[in-house]
Every structure is written in structure tokens, then in C-alpha cells.
Amino acid sequence: MSHAFVEVQQAAKRFPGARGEEDLTVFENVSFQLDKGEFVCIIGHSGCGKSTIMNALAGLDSLSDGAMIMDGREIQGPSLARGVVFQNYSLLPWLTALENVRFGVRARWKAWDEARVTEHSLEYLEMVGLKGVEDRKPAQLSGGMRQRVSIARAFATKPELLLLDEPFGALDDLTRGVIQDELVKIWGQDRQTVFMITHDVDEAILLADRIFLMTNGPQARIAEAVEIDLPRPRARAEIVKHPHFYRIRNYLVDFLVNRSGELRTADLDRRGLHYPRAVNPVAESATDSDSADAPSSASATDKLVKFTPKETHHG
Numbered sequence: 001m002s003h004a005f006v007e008v009q010q011a012a013k014r015f016p017g018a019r020g021e022e023d024l025t026v027f028e029n030v031s032f033q034l035d036k037g038e039f040v041c042i043i044g045h046s047g048c049g050k051s052t053i054m055n056a057l058a059g060l061d062s063l064s065d066g067a068m069i070m071d072g073r074e075i076q077g078p079s080l081a082r083g084v085v086f087q088n089y090s091l092l093p094w095l096t097a098l099e100n101v102r103f104g105v106r107a108r109w110k111a112w113d114e115a116r117v118t119e120h121s122l123e124y125l126e127m128v129g130l131k132g133v134e135d136r137k138p139a140q141l142s143g144g145m146r147q148r149v150s151i152a153r154a155f156a157t158k159p160e161l162l163l164l165d166e167p168f169g170a171l172d173d174l175t176r177g178v179i180q181d182e183l184v185k186i187w188g189q190d191r192q193t194v195f196m197i198t199h200d201v202d203e204a205i206l207l208a209d210r211i212f213l214m215t216n217g218p219q220a221r222i223a224e225a226v227e228i229d230l231p232r233p234r235a236r237a238e239i240v241k242h243p244h245f246y247r248i249r250n251y252l253v254d255f256l257v258n259r260s261g262e263l264r265t266a267d268l269d270r271r272g273l274h275y276p277r278a279v280n281p282v283a284e285s286a287t288d289s290d291s292a293d294a295p296s297s298a299s300a301t302d303k304l305v306k307f308t309p310k311e312t313h314h315g
């Protein structure tokens with residue numbers, strides 16, 4: 001029996017086909033584990049099933065096959081032990097920023113008096129740089145500020161598992177960078193277990209202990225778990241100068257551009273790979289020439305580059 005904090009066993013999701021078409025098997029035989037306190041990012045082409053996996057982990061959707069277990073108990077519905085942040089903020093529009101955070105905190109700690117709920121909520125709003133605007137409603141906040149409220153709300157309730165579905169996808173690069181830094185800071189303090197979807201390779205390297213790489217659907221799988229052993233704390237400006245950064249980055253981009261569509265479920269099954277293959281690109285390329293450390297193009301050093309996903313076609 002495994003002692004992982006989260007254990008996903010042979011998960012599959014099928015959606016019924018429309019108008020007599022065949023059912024769509026989005027993914028199958030997806031198995032993985034998350035350790036307590038780990039930060040894991042998942043990357044894959046659009047439509048491969050990342051959000052579907054996340055919704056099942058959140059307890060918002062069910063699996064067709066397999067099981068998801070957290071702390072020894074099967075996930076069978078939403079729970080305050082799991083916090084979710086979506087791309088579209090999902091704040092309650094009629095409540096102020098503070099009230100949005102207080103809402104979750106009050107639900108989590110029912111015995112707390114009002115003053116304590118407020119104090120705790122303000123602490124998290126301050127952590128994401130929102131001191132002074134706590135009385136504004138979502139409509140009076142910028143997109144970046146709204147996303148900060150979502151993050152403060154999710155972290156303030158101290159869920160044992162935080163599920164982040166492209167939380168910075170709608171933000172401009174500058175705001176995104178600032179909020180990434182805030183996320184690193186809060187996570188460094190609380191060390192909650194985080195599972196995050198992103199399309200941004202550099203964001204994943206900055207944040208993750210491991211990056212899961214998904215093959216293209218249908219019948220997608222998590223093929224590899226790439227270890228990111230860059231030292232922490234990590235800073236955006238510094239991480240690109242680390243000698244291992246481009247080895248890791250090139251490995252991830254190569255998977256997404258060249259290999260995600262080639263690795264078929266049948267091959268992985270033949271090789272007995274139900275769990276993702278653990279990969280350390282730095283160790284694996286240790287015998288390569290030093291040029292592997294260099295950026296693949298000069299412009300790649302200019303800013304953190306966002307991987308542009310392509311649609312997975314189900315036919």
C-alpha cells in the first residue's frame with residue numbers, strides 16, 4: 001500500500017459521443033502520486049484532459065474508471081480540504097475583496113470569531129499586495145487584482161491540496177510575473193501540496209518540484225514526470241542563468257513539439273508504464289556537450305517564453 005498523500009490509480013474518463021458517434025476516451029490508465037508539500041505542474045496540448053483530471057481531483061466531476069485517493073480516502077465530492085483557483089477568478093461579484101476571502105475562512109474555521117476571521121483574511125490579502133483595496137468589489141479591481149484575491153482566498157483557507165487551473169492564463173506578462181513571485185512566497189511559507197495546470201514552460205520550471213508531461217489525446221496519458229532540482233528559493237530573473245535551466249527547458253519543449261503526439265497508449269502499456277517515467281533531464285544529458293546549457297535562441301533569454309499549445313484533434 002502506498003503512503004503518497006495523493007494517489008491516482010488507473011484513472012480514465014470517457015464522454016458519450018454525440019449523435020451516434022463513438023464515446024470519447026479523453027484519458028485512460030492515468031496513475032500518479034503526489035507527496036505532501038510537493039508542487040507539481042502538468043503540461044500538455046490543449047484538449048488532452050488536464051482540466052478533466054483537475055476537476056476529478058477537486059471532486060467536481062467523476063471518473064469513468066479508476067480512483068483518486070487523498071490522505072487515505074477516496075475523493076467523492078468537493079471538500080474544504082481541496083482549494084481550487086480557476087483562470088476566470090470565480091469571485092462572488094457582490095462581495096468586496098475582503099468579504100470574498102472571509103467567506104472561505106469563515107466556512108473553514110466555524111469556531112473563529114469575526115475579528116479573527118477578518119485578521120486572518122487581511123493577512124493573506126496583504127501577502128498578495130492588496131492592502132488598501134480590500135473594500136473594493138471585483139468589478140472595481142483589475143484582472144490581476146482579482147486573480148490575487150482568488151489566490152489569497154484559496155491559500156487563506158489552508159487547504160491540504162491546492163488545485164490551480166491556469167491561474168495566470170488571462171494576465172499580461174508583467175502582472176503574471178509579479179503574481180508568480182507572490183505565489184512562490186506564499187507557497188514557501190505554507191508548503192501546501194499544489195497541483196497546477198499551465199501552458200507556460202518557464203512558469204512550470206520556476207514553480208515546480210516535478211512537471212508532468214501529458215501525451216496528446218484521445219486516450220492521453222501522463223508519460224513522464226520531470227524532476228526540477230533547481231535550488232530554492234527561485235527568482236524569475238536568476239533562474240534563467242542557472243546552468244541547468246536550458247537543459248530542462250529544451251527537454252520540455254522537445255516533448256511538447258516532437259514527442260507528445262508520438263507516444264501512444266499502446267506503446268506505454270507494452271513498456272509497463274502506467275505511472276509516469278521519472279526523468280531528470282540534467283542527469284540524462286550529463287554526457288552531452290556543454291552546448292545543451294545554452295539557450296536555443298538569443299531571444300529566449302529576453303523574457304520567460306510561453307509555450308503556445310496546439311489543439312489536440314479527436315477524430
Ligand SMILES: Nc1ncnc2c1ncn2[C@@H]1O[C@H](COP(=O)(O)OP(=O)(O)OP(=O)(O)O)[C@@H](O)[C@H]1O
Nearest residue numbers: 015026044045046047048049050051052053309314
Ligand atoms: N462535458 C464534456 N462532454 C464532452 N466532452 C468533453 C466534456 N468536457 C470536456 N470534454 C472534452 O474532453 C477533452 C479534454 O478536455 P479538457 O478541458 O480536460 O482539456 P485540457 O487539456 O484541459 O485543455 P485546455 O488546455 O485547452 O484547457 C476535450 O476534447 C474536450 O472537448
